[in-house]
Amino acid sequence: MPRVRPMRTEAIVLRQRPLGDADRICVLFAPLHGRIEAVAKGVRKPLSKVSGHVAPLSRGTFGIAPGRSLDIITEAQTLDAWPSLHDDINRMTEALAIAELVDRSTDLDIAARPLYRLLHQSLDALASTPSPASIRWWFTLRFLDQQGYRPELEACVRCRAVLEPDGNGFAATEGGVVCPRCRSGGLGQPLSAPAFRLLRYMRRSSCEATAQVNVDAATAAEIERHLRLSVEQALDTRLRSRDFADDLARAETLGKRATNAASSGNGQREDQHRATV
Amino acid sequence: MRRSPATAPTIARLIDAFHRLPGIGPKSAQRLAYHVLRAPRSEAEDLAAALLDVKNSTKLCQICQNITDADPCELCLDPQRTVATICVVEEPLDVAAIERAGVHRGRYHVLHGAISPMDGVGPDDLRVRELLSRLGDPEVEEVILAMNPNLEGEATAGYLSRVIATMGVRITRIAHGLPVGADVEYADERTLRAALTHRVDVEPEQNSDGS
Numbered sequence: 001m002p003r004v005r006p007m008r009t010e011a012i013v014l015r016q017r018p019l020g021d022a023d024r025i026c027v028l029f030a031p032l033h034g035r036i037e038a039v040a041k042g043v044r045k046p047l048s049k050v051s052g053h054v055a056p057l058s059r060g061t062f063g064i065a066p067g068r069s070l071d072i073i074t075e076a077q078t079l080d081a082w083p084s085l086h087d088d089i090n091r092m093t094e095a096l097a098i099a100e101l102v103d104r105s106t107d108l109d110i111a112a113r114p115l116y117r118l119l120h121q122s123l124d125a126l127a128s129t130p131s132p133a134s135i136r137w138w139f140t141l142r143f144l145d146q147q148g149y150r151p152e153l154e155a156c157v158r159c160r161a162v163l164e165p166d167g168n169g170f171a172a173t174e175g176g177v178v179c180p181r182c183r184s185g186g187l188g189q190p191l192s193a194p195a196f197r198l199l200r201y202m203r204r205s206s207c208e209a210t211a212q213v214n215v216d217a218a219t220a221a222e223i224e225r226h227l228r229l230s231v232e233q234a235l236d237t238r239l240r241s242r243d244f245a246d247d248l249a250r251a252e253t254l255g256k257r258a259t260n261a262a263s264s265g266n267g268q269r270e271d272q273h274r275a276t277v
Numbered sequence: 278m279r280r281s282p283a284t285a286p287t288i289a290r291l292i293d294a295f296h297r298l299p300g301i302g303p304k305s306a307q308r309l310a311y312h313v314l315r316a317p318r319s320e321a322e323d324l325a326a327a328l329l330d331v332k333n334s335t336k337l338c339q340i341c342q343n344i345t346d347a348d349p350c351e352l353c354l355d356p357q358r359t360v361a362t363i364c365v366v367e368e369p370l371d372v373a374a375i376e377r378a379g380v381h382r383g384r385y386h387v388l389h390g391a392i393s394p395m396d397g398v399g400p401d402d403l404r405v406r407e408l409l410s411r412l413g414d415p416e417v418e419e420v421i422l423a424m425n426p427n428l429e430g431e432a433t434a435g436y437l438s439r440v441i442a443t444m445g446v447r448i449t450r451i452a453h454g455l456p457v458g459a460d461v462e463y464a465d466e467r468t469l470r471a472a473l474t475h476r477v478d479v480e481p482e483q484n485s486d487g488s
């Protein structure tokens with residue numbers, strides 16, 4: 001649905017996909033327009049003037065004009081390139097997960113100022129923080145809140161009992177923490193005291209403060225599990241970008257396994273191929 | 278595509294077939310179809326044979342995964358090319374482009390795509406395992422990552438670097454910077470950063486007469 005008149009807006013580029021031989025469709029997210037899909041023409045050719053300015057995970061100002069069937073990006077100027085989100089694979093993975101949430105949750109052309117502000121702040125923080133995963137958790141808590149799925153962390157979602165630090169469970173299907181008594185009915189998954197404490201801390205703290213917290217691997221895995229279930233519950237979909245996070249986590253093992261396979265004689269030798277011809 | 282009933286169904290079918298090709302609009306499809314119609318029979322037979330041959334006789338080279346008529350491919354069999362360096366690219370067309378530049382004298386590896394986390398395209402969808410098994414060869418010293426300088430390329434290069442880092446092979450990435458013919462004025466921030474970071478010394482001018 002092309003718009004009627006040209007406009008200029010600040011926006012964050014969420015993603016792109018190829019269109020024809022030389023063009024790309026860009027998904028932008030703008031404070032007053034929400035999701036915008038527009039074509040960046042000729043960006044896959046080296047001399048395109050917009051090409052470097054429509055990269056996913058960047059913020060810029062965009063001129064958008066109605067085209068025959070799709071909107072066209074007529075000009076683009078980068079405000080934040082966030083190089084570290086592109087050069088550092090860990091940061092990129094977290095940033096993509098955040099971008100995917102925004103992409104999946106918003107409709108075309110709907111004002112989304114609070115979500116825009118949250119996205120902007122989170123990507124800014126991701127670009128400089130030493131602990132990118134906690135920024136994504138911090139984002140996810142607020143994202144769920146804005147989408148109307150605020151996880152209950154104060155009282156038991158089932159019986160409203162005030163929660164003690166220990167022995168609780170997390171039930172994504174119910175929308176938050178359940179007390180030991182309700183949990184004994186088999187509701188939710190165990191919620192450790194450190195994970196519960198961290199969830200509450202992230203809810204009331206700034207993203208800078210959240211980035212400072214040291215999180216052990218077990219607690220991180222637990223938070224990851226609870227938030228992933230909550231988000232998939234809220235958006236009613238599986239998140240693709242988390243699959244890549246899993247692939248990345250397995251990368252070193254894969255490399256080591258390939259080395260072992262080679263040293264035990266299973267590796268191909270290039271010169272053997274040459275010899276058999 | 279809307280077409281007048283005056284177009285014979287056989288021609289309409291050919292127009293449709295051309296129209297499905299990348300970069301061919303309805304007008305061009307029509308022009309091509311009528312060209313084939315008017316051309317001598319032998320030309321049509323050549324075209325048809327070429328189309329079928331490309332489907333029947335090409336396969337992937339078992340070593341580099343490039344599209345080839347003979348397996349292993351010519352590049353993998355060329356004794357002049359060193360086994361020590363493998364240049365990893367996204368698509369078969371990238372091999373042709375790098376070959377035209379005439380600088381790389383090693384081998385290639387074609388991934389057939391790039392990782393795109395948001396589209397659900399992961400390493401298992403690419404020819405990554407085939408690459409890793411090649412890196413087991415002790416003669417391989419360096420892997421050149423020649424991915425496109427976009428998000429998918431960066432994700433792919435980042436992932437491969439992490440996997441290969443444990444394998445004791447040198448990893449390099451092709452440099453990014455300003456394309457020939459581009460204006461500095463229009464360059465984006467990241468391109469300029471890359472161009473400045475990887476700047477090179479200007480050699481003092483050589484006098485041709487040696488004085």
Ligand SMILES: [Zn+2]
Pocket residue numbers: 156157158159160161178179180181182183
């Ligand atoms: Zn309860």
Ligand SMILES: [Zn+2]
Pocket residue numbers: 338339340341342343349350351352353
């Ligand atoms: Zn080959």
